[in-house]
Amino acid sequence: MADDISISINEQSHPILCGTCQQPIAFIGESNTDTGKAGCVPCDNIADIQEVLKMVAEYAKDEGQLMFNRMARDVARQSKIMSFEGQTSQNKAHRFVVDLKL
Template sequence: MSDDSDIAVSVDGTAHTILCGHCKAKVSLQGEIDTDTAMVGCADCDNWADQKKAFQIVGEYITSEMQLALNRVMKDTARKSKALSFEGQTTQNKRYRFIV
């Protein structure tokens, strides 16, 4: 079975569609949802993972993006101050197989 509806993850009550981290296409589901054999992925890139691993990767991506957003705010704040400086990362330097 293949499901063409959007596969999404909820962040703060807002649904975000899961995308292939390589080509940015919407991912699809092969198999039955919530089973050990269900696979999530991109047919165009042949980028597949079991649904547990795919959601784990998306979670890591979201955490990383939230940290980067915080870092950008801190950088902007430090830029406005003569007493503060900021040297953290503000752009993504890691590729994720699945993103939102």
């Protein structure tokens, strides 16, 4: 039973990964996207699939903002008149993440 769980972002499917070991997570027991549980057994990182999706969506939203910040930082770096101050990397631990391949 190797049902990879993925999330669709910008019409692209990305597998959901365990935030601890970065391995794809899988359904635990029933593969039901409404009531099932999913997670990473070796890390004991398991949650309701709906919770998992919520956490991943939050991660993706943060990551989108950070990507924008990193772009702004890089632009500012090459400019004499601009400076950039802001967050460019995730500052909180996420139990579940997704590789956005940014």
